[in-house]
Structures are given as C-alpha cells and as structure tokens.
Amino acid sequence: MPRTALRICPLCEATCGLTLTIEGTAVTGARGDREDVFSRGFICPKGAAFGQIDADPDRLRTPLVRRDGQLREATWEEAYDAVAAAVPRLAGEHGPQSVGVVLGNPNVHTMAGALYPPLLLKALGTRNLFTASTLDQMPKHVSSGFLFGDPLAIPVPDLDRTDFLLLLGANPVESNGSLCTAPDFPGRLKALRARGGTLVVVDPRRTRTAALADRHLAPRPGTDALLLAALARTLLVETSATPGPLGEHLEGLGELGAALGSFTPEAVAPACDLTADEIRGLARELAAAPTAAVYGRIGSCTVEHGTLASWLVDVLNILTGNLDRPGGVLFPLSATDRAPGPAGPGKGFAVGRWHSRVSGHPEAKSELPIAALAEEIETPGEGRIRTLIAIAANPVLSAPDGDRLDRALAGLDFMLSVDPYLNETSRHAHVVLPPPPPAQSAHFDFAFNAFAVRNQARYSPPAVPLEEGRMDECEIHARLILAVSGLHGAPPAAVDERVISDALARAAADARSPLHGTDPSAQAGRLTGRTGPERRLDMMLRLGPYGLGLDDLLKAPHGIDLGPLRPRLREVLKTRSGKVELLPEPIAAELPTLRAALADRPAALVLVGRRHLRSNNSWLHNVPALTGGSNRCTLQVHPQDAARLGLTHGGRARVAGDGGSLEVPVEVTDAVRTGVVSLPHGWGHDRSGARLGVASAVPGANVNQLLDGTRIDRLSGTAVLNAFPVELTPLP
Numbered sequence: 137m138p139r140t141a142l143r144i145c146p147l148c149e150a151t152c153g154l155t156l157t158i159e160g161t162a163v164t165g166a167r168g169d170r171e172d173v174f175s176r177g178f179i180c181p182k183g184a185a186f187g188q189i190d191a192d193p194d195r196l197r198t199p200l201v202r203r204d205g206q207l208r209e210a211t212w213e214e215a216y217d218a219v220a221a222a223v224p225r226l227a228g229e230h231g232p233q234s235v236g237v238v239l240g241n242p243n244v245h246t247m248a249g250a251l252y253p254p255l256l257l258k259a260l261g262t263r264n265l266f267t268a269s270t271l272d273q274m275p276k277h278v279s280s281g282f283l284f285g286d287p288l289a290i291p292v293p294d295l296d297r298t299d300f301l302l303l304l305g306a307n308p309v310e311s312n313g314s315l316c317t318a319p320d321f322p323g324r325l326k327a328l329r330a331r332g333g334t335l336v337v338v339d340p341r342r343t344r345t346a347a348l349a350d351r352h353l354a355p356r357p358g359t360d361a362l363l364l365a366a367l368a369r370t371l372l373v374e375t376s377a378t379p380g381p382l383g384e385h386l387e388g389l390g391e392l393g394a395a396l397g398s399f400t401p402e403a404v405a406p407a408c409d410l411t412a413d414e415i416r417g418l419a420r421e422l423a424a425a426p427t428a429a430v431y432g433r434i435g436s437c438t439v440e441h442g443t444l445a446s447w448l449v450d451v452l453n454i455l456t457g458n459l460d461r462p463g464g465v466l467f468p469l470s471a472t473d474r475a476p477g478p479a480g481p482g483k484g485f486a487v488g489r490w491h492s493r494v495s496g497h498p499e500a501k502s503e504l505p506i507a508a509l510a511e512e513i514e515t516p517g518e519g520r521i522r523t524l525i526a527i528a529a530n531p532v533l534s535a536p537d538g539d540r541l542d543r544a545l546a547g548l549d550f551m552l553s554v555d556p557y558l559n560e561t562s563r564h565a566h567v568v569l570p571p572p573p574p575a576q577s578a579h580f581d582f583a584f585n586a587f588a589v590r591n592q593a594r595y596s597p598p599a600v601p602l603e604e605g606r607m608d609e610c611e612i613h614a615r616l617i618l619a620v621s622g623l624h625g626a627p628p629a630a631v632d633e634r635v636i637s638d639a640l641a642r643a644a645a646d647a648r649s650p651l652h653g654t655d656p657s658a659q660a661g662r663l664t665g666r667t668g669p670e671r672r673l674d675m676m677l678r679l680g681p682y683g684l685g686l687d688d689l690l691k692a693p694h695g696i697d698l699g700p701l702r703p704r705l706r707e708v709l710k711t712r713s714g715k716v717e718l719l720p721e722p723i724a725a726e727l728p729t730l731r732a733a734l735a736d737r738p739a740a741l742v743l744v745g746r747r748h749l750r751s752n753n754s755w756l757h758n759v760p761a762l763t764g765g766s767n768r769c770t771l772q773v774h775p776q777d778a779a780r781l782g783l784t785h786g787g788r789a790r791v792a793g794d795g796g797s798l799e800v801p802v803e804v805t806d807a808v809r810t811g812v813v814s815l816p817h818g819w820g821h822d823r824s825g826a827r828l829g830v831a832s833a834v835p836g837a838n839v840n841q842l843l844d845g846t847r848i849d850r851l852s853g854t855a856v857l858n859a860f861p862v863e864l865t866p867l868p
C-alpha cells in the first residue's frame with residue numbers, strides 16, 4: 137500500500153514543504169504540504185519532479201576510484217583508503233596550501249553541506265577555498281559586512297507587510313527567490329498588489345516577475361549601481377531622506393551626501409538609458425511610501441560594480457527609514473542562530489586578510505574568487521594547488537572559461553569529488569563519493585532559515601531507509617574529515633561528538649549562554665537524536681534563541697511558526713563603532729570607478745543570463761520532467777537587433793566574448809530590450825566522460841565560456857557573469 141511522508145524540498149531556496157507518495161522505497165509522487173507552516177501547500181515544477189530526481193538512473197550508487205586511468209566502481213573502504221593514502225601525503229610534501237577546496241551551490245541545500253565543510257577546512261589547514269558565492273551572492277555578504285560588521289547579517293524584504301517593493305536584477309517568479317527565502321514568491325507579490333501596494337521591477341528583460349509589476353523599467357544592463365546612486369543622491373538632496381529612529385545608529389550620513397554628489401539623475405540617465413524624470417520620480421515614490429523595501433539579486437550582483445550596488449540597496453533602505461522596520465527590510469532570526477547577546481561594538485569586517493598566490497586577489501569572507509581557480513592549479517611554484525576536493529561543485533560549467541579549468545583539472549596530482557553524478561567536473565576525479573538520493577537523507581535548512589521572510593523551524597527525517605550499499609551523506613563527510621586528518625578508520629561518530637563537546641564547553645564558559653556554568657558532559661547526555669547530525673541539531677536548537685529542541689520539531693512535522701520578523705538591529709550590529717557604517721573606507725575608495733563609468737561608451741551589445749523555473753544552475757538538467765518547454769538554451773535577441781544583424785528566429789548565431797565563442801540557436805523576442813541578448817547559465821553538457829544521459833541529449837552551450845575570468849567585481853572577487861560585451865554573427 138502506498139504511504140506518505142513529509143519532506144522539505146531541497147531544490148531551491150524557497151524550502152517548500154512536500155508530501156511525498158511512497159510505494160515500497162520509491163517516491164512515486166509529490167505534492168505541496170498544505171499544512172506546512174511556511175509554504176502552505178505551494179509547489180513548483182522542481183518539487184513536483186522530486187520522484188524523478190530521487191530515482192535518476194544516472195545517479196551514482198557506489199564510489200568510483202581511478203585505476204589505470206579509468207574510473208571504476210569500488211567499495212567504500214577502497215575509496216577512503218585511496219583518499220587517506222593520497223591527501224595527507226601530498227599535503228605533507230607540498231604544504232597545506234597545495235590543497236584546494238571547491239564548494240558548489242547544492243551544499244547549502246543539505247545538512248551535510250552545512251555541518252561538515254568548516255571542519256574539513258580546519259583539518260586541511262588550507263586557505264584555498266573557492267565557492268559558488270563568488271559566482272552569485274558574495275557582493276551582498278561583503279556590503280553587509282561593511283555596513284553591519286557581519287557578512288551574514290543580510291536584511292530581507294518583509295514581503296507580507298510592505299507597501300512598496302523595488303526589485304532589481306531579480307526574477308523570483310522563476311527563481312523562487314534568493315537570499316530571501318519565501319515559498320510562493322509569486323503569490324506574495326500578487327498579495328502585495330491586492331492590498332494596494334506597488335511593485336516596481338528593474339530588469340533589462342520583461343520577465344514573468346516584470347509582467348506582474350505596476351511598473352517595469354528596463355535600463356542598460358550593468359548600470360544598477362549608477363541608478364541606485366542617483367536614487368540615493370536624490371533622497372539626500374531633496375531632504376526626503378528620513379532615517380527616523382535609525383538616525384542614532386548611523387555613522388557617516390553627512391559624508392554620504394558628498395560622496396554621491398556627482399550621481400545626479402541627469403548625469404546618470406544617459407548611462408542607464410532612462411530619463412532623469414524616471415529616476416527622480418522613482419526616488420520620490422520610494423520615499424513617499426508608508427513602508428518600502430528595496431531588493432537586489434543576481435542581476436545586480438554579478439556585474440562589475442556588484443558590491444557597490446548591493447551596498448546602495450541597503451543605503452536606500454536606510455535613507456527611507458525602512459531598515460529594521462516592519463514592512464521594510466528586517467533581519468531574520470533562525471532557530472539555530474546563537475541566542476542574541478548584549479548590544480555593543482564588535483570586531484568589524486574586512487577583506488584582503490590574505491591574497492591569492494598568482495593574481496593577488498583579496499580574500500572575501502575567507503574565500504578566493506573561483507574565477508582564479510584554474511591559474512592556481514596551472515601556475516608552477518610554491519603553493520600551487522596540486523590536490524583538489526570538490527563537494528557538490530561543477531565549476532567547469534559554472535565558472536568562467538570552463539575549457540581552461542577543464543585542462544587544469546586534468547593536471548592535478550589528486551582530485552576528490554563528493555557528487556551524485558559523474559558530471560563535467562567530477563569526471564576528472566581520482567575518487568568520487570556519491571551521496572544518497574534526497575528521500576534517503578534528513579533535512580534541516582541551516583542556511584536558508586537565516587534569510588526567511590518569516591521565522592519558523594522545520595525538520596524532515598529520511599522519508600525512506602538508506603538503500604543497502606549506500607552511505608549517509610553526513611557519514612561521507614565525517615569519514616572524509618578523518619581520512620584527510622590522519623585518523624582514517626576512526627569511528628565517524630567521533631567527529632560529531634568532538635564538535636558537541638567543544639561547543640558545550642564554550643557555552644558553559646560563556647556568560648551570555650543559557651548553559652553558562654553547567655556541566656558540558658551532563659548537557660551532552662541530555663541531547664536527543666538517533667545520529668550525530670541530529671544530536672548536533674538538537675544542541676544548536678537548545679543553544680538558540682527560542683529554547684527549542686529536536687523533539688519539538690519531531691512533534692511538529694509540518695513545522696513550528698516562530699512569528700513574523702521583528703526589529704533587532706542592535707543585536708545584529710558587529711561593527712567596530714557599534715553603528716551602521718554608511719560609508720566604509722573600502723566603499724568610498726571604490727566610488728571613483730563608478731564615477732568613471734558615467735563617461736563610459738556603452739558596448740553595442742551586451743549579454744545577460746536568465747533563470748528558468750524548471751532548472752537550478754547545472755544540476756537539474758538530467759530530469760526528464762524538467763526538460764523542454766521554456767527551459768531551453770536559446771539566445772534571446774530583440775527583433776530590431778535581429779534585423780540589424782541578419783538573425784532569424786530558429787536560426788543559429790555565433791556569439792563571441794573575451795573567452796571564446798559559441799554557436800547557439802536564436803530566439804527573436806521583445807522580452808529583451810534592444811542592445812541586450814540573453815543566454816541561460818548552467819548548460820554545456822557535451823563533454824566526453826560525463827554520465828548524464830538526458831542532459832547530454834540536449835547539451836546546450838556553456839555561456840561562461842564567453843568569459844576569460846578577468847572581469848570581476850574588485851571588492852568581492854565575484855565573476856562578472858552579466859552585462860559583458862559580445863559580438864554576434866549569423867550562421868547558415
């Protein structure tokens with residue numbers, strides 16, 4: 137008889153609750169969980185395809201070990217023996233900096249990816265960390281670090297209470313949101329308008345989100361920071377900047393006006409290809425709204441001035457008095473966050489505490505630009521990366537110049553991938569450790585609850601038992617940590633117990649902790665949970681701000697609602713001044729480059745990416761239910777540009793950029809503005825050695841091959857993946 141099980145969807149940032157239908161151990165259906173306290177039954181095509189994703193025949197079921205140049209199936213013992221024999225030896229011979237670690241996007245969608253990579257990095261002792269953040273949201277981390285002293289203190293729009301929402305470079309109707317965890321984002325936008333609110337979308341494409349808006353502005357791509365600077369300058373000059381109660385928590389307000397003085401609407405309008413009246417009117421409308429929120433995402437992050445744009449988003453929220461205010465933007469409080477301590481100055485935030493070996497890129501949030509990975513492998517000398525550990529990462533497709541990185545990976549002394557697929561990157565590995573399908577894994581959203589538009593806590597035990605021959609993903613990580621630490625063969629539970637012991641000892645010694653003065657051993661004995669990760673989750677909940685425990689979540693399978701977001705700026709601030717530092721020195725030092733952009737002559741044609749509702753970067757293209765339809769790798773071109781260049785709908789074109797050229801099918805559409813073409817991210821499944829049967833049948837083209845990795849946002853090290861110049865040539 138079929139049965140049902142609840143599961144939080146791990147396929148995007150919306151974290152919707154699912155009800156799975158299970159026959160035996162197979163997931164045969166998925167629908168939205170109507171009783172879920174957060175998603176209330178909402179589901180998108182990705183969640184509905186959960187069963188196909190779970191049962192994908194191309195998912196690896198046993199480890200692979202390279203023998204005689206070929207990856208062959210092996211036992212878990214053989215795989216970890218190979219890791220233990222290679223990584224400590226190579227690190228000992230060449231030093232800890234000869235080891236690099238790459239963390240891909242799916243890490244933040246699993247418990248294992250949240251709990252174990254920090255322990256792995258500590259065990260390795262390397263500073264060569266590269267993650268998907270420098271292909272996505274790092275500008276927001278850096279700007280938040282400068283403003284608030286904590287790169288993880290990212291305010292999110294209070295979608296359910298705001299009166300005015302300004303979206304820049306974001307298409308949440310198709311992406312389901314990002315750094316703003318909100319199930320049923322489309323429904324929340326419709327509810328905003330239904331209650332009389334206003335939605336304004338700034339995007340060079342007429343996206344499905346733009347179609348819902350009261351007003352859609354389509355500026356020239358890459359000019360978000362200029363537009364935002366003009367909006368802020370208008371507020372400051374017209375004295376409509378009203379921080380209100382925020383004023384006592386601000387530092388640098390007076391200097392901000394002078395720093396932005398040259399960004400008048402008239403000066404900015406030609407670069408943005410908007411009118412000065414449009415810019416000034418938007419600023420006034422933003423200031424006049426009873427409550428308002430400004431939200432910028434990947435389109436405003438993955439451009440040349442991404443950190444300045446991210447900073448200016450929150451400058452606008454501050455100048456209008458909407459930071460830390462219901463209906464504005466607020467800081468979520470996750471159930472596993474540390475219990476808030478007393479307000480006061482902190483250690484602050486800085487970038488550039490160390491630099492990459494070859495090009496001298498500064499670190500940001502302890503990460504180096506993933507665009508620099510290939511040169512760190514290729515370039516001889518002390519500290520050259522010879523060993524690489526890639527966890528749920530496919531940078532051959534997701535990072536600039538995948539061809540160069542492809543060649544570099546082939547020259548490594550040793551590479552390990554933790555990945556369910558043999559994909560364009562993991563095919564280079566000497567060892568591949570495959571995690572089980574999501575139905576066989578427990579789930580708690582450590583990362584995304586910190587960006588949720590409503591405080592809540594939900595936990596999903598495994599929906600089906602672990603298949604024979606599989607290894608739980610958390611155990612895979614724990615054993616990996618032991619193998620690279622010289623402790624190969626020790627029980628994996630020792631990793632979790634050490635974390636628990638150390639954390640409880642710190643809590644007992646911390647006067648701010650609810651466990652201050654208690655016996656750590658006794659507290660450890662009170663923890664519940666069948667596994668080490670569950671015990672760690674229980675501990676984090678007990679140490680958190682709500683006094684919850686794992687048993688509370690198990691008794692509430694549809695989740696626990698912890699209420700709307702509330703003002704808590706004083707708890708969040710960790711700057712050295714103890715205030716919001718509106719004009720930090722690194723930002724001020726970068727503003728001249730933005731001023732110089734006012735005089736730039738725009739390229740005739742620039743490229744932007746696009747999101748698909750039935751896709752997520754490169755890792756869902758092997759699912760039959762999510763292929764076809766609008767989820768296609770086509771080059772969108774405006775009819776006027778197509779006519780000028782001799783392109784036809786359904787024809788083909790060669791598109792060329794700094795890093796190379798591609799041949800792609802053309803889609804003529806007025807969904808993009810003139811001077812702009814669009815090609816989606818994550819395609820290019822045509823490399824030999826990968827085992828992705830569905831994806832390779834319609835491989836698409838890797839848009840990032842048009843880049844050579846030299847275009848980056850200097851403050852954050854984030855690759856410029858949008859608004860870069862290209863040339864088009866029609867093909868027969």
